[in-house]
Amino acid sequence: MRVVEVTAYGGPEVLRIARRPEPEPGDVPGRVRVRLKAASVNQEDLKIRSGARADALDALAPPFVLGSDFAGTLLDPAPGMPAGTRVAGFVPWMETGGHGTYAEIILAEPEWLAPIPDDVDYTAAASLPLSSVTARQAVDQLGLPSGSTVLITGASGVVGRFAVQHAVADGLRVIALGLPGDEYELGVLGAAHVMPVPRGAPPAVVTGVLTSLPERVDGIFDAALIGAPLLSALKDDGVFVSASQERMPGAERGISVSAVRGRPDQARLKEMLEQVAARKLMTRVADVMPMEEAAEAHRRVEAGHRPGRLVLLI
Incomplete structure (x- = not known):
């Protein structure tokens, strides 16, 4: 079968099409073939490919196959899903030994999978799992009661857009930090107030924008990884959830600080795919490219060419 391998740490040019043996039933007990x-291209893929995650990979080194999000067809039956079922999900890449989803066939734990409704195509389904589940788990981690106010940074990004929608669905009042020009769209998604912040704005600019907040917020989900400059907008004893452990501020004024780590959740993903089919949850596919152009796909994601998730056709 064809895969896209990372042949060495470096730029997008290190991605190459290669051939590997197809997995067989039972190669990994309990897993099924899809x-x-x-398959989607995530920011984490770029960090792994570049070598920025090399220290965390221990003995794992190139060549390996990137990719977490996927959509495809079951080759083996799974609980409640016969062979032939259209499924989507994401693999916890760090636990797969470098066997990601830039491949024609993967082995997956059944609990990573959820059926794709008939009205949802493969590209839309592949754009959803990791980002939407992580955003849902971040909002759950905030633990705010309905009517509370939450500040969501990076609201123009893939995870941020899902977080806005999940928070609104929970009855939270959302203040969104998004890119200039996205005010209308984020308002349509349910944000009560949108504060435009230019891409890559320094902390001083972000702090200046936050001074226009009429009141401090009950919770913050920091999808943009701004960190400590946001704390001035948070109430005493508030809740701060970061999208990464790398940019967590120190706790102060009784504020609870934690980071979310997206984990597969079959029930939640099934619900989200059904919401996409019912037009109650909006996903955005920025572009669709063949697997053979994975290197160019990485270049485009690094350049921030278009908002949304870039999807590889396998």
Whole structure:
């Protein structure tokens, strides 16, 4: 089967098409085979490829296969899902030994999978799992009661857009930090107030924008990884959830600080895919490219060419 391998740490040019043996039933006890139709390119893929995650990978080194999000067709039956079922999910890449989803066939734990409704195509399904589940788990981690106010940074990004929608669905009042020009769209998604912040704005600019907040907020989900400059906008004893452990501020004024780590959740993903089919949850596919152009796909994601998730056709 064809895969896209990271041949060495470096830029997008290190991504190459290669051939590997197809997995067989029972190669990993308990896992089932999925023939992929689509896989998404995530920011974490770029960090792993560049070598920024090398210290965390221990003995794992190139060549390996990137990718977490996927959509495809079951080749083996799984509980409640016969062979032939259209499924989507994401693999916890760090636990797979470098066997990611830039491949024609993968082995997956059944609990990583959820059926794709008939009205959702493979590309839309592949754009959803990791980002939407992580955003949902971040909002859950905030633990705010309905009517509370939450500040969501990076609201124009993939995770941020999902977080806005999940928070609104929970009855939270959302203040969104997004890119200039996205005010209308984020308002349509349910944000009560949108504060435009230019991409890559320094902390002083962010702090200046926050001074226009009429009141401090009950919780913050920091999808943009701004960190400590946000704390001035948070009430005493508030809740701060970061999208990464790398940019967590120190706790102060009784504020609870933690980071979210997206984990597969079959029930939640099934619900989200059904919401996409019912037009109650909006996902955005920035572009669709063949697997053979994975290197170019990485270049485009690094350049921030278009908002949304870039999807590889397998």
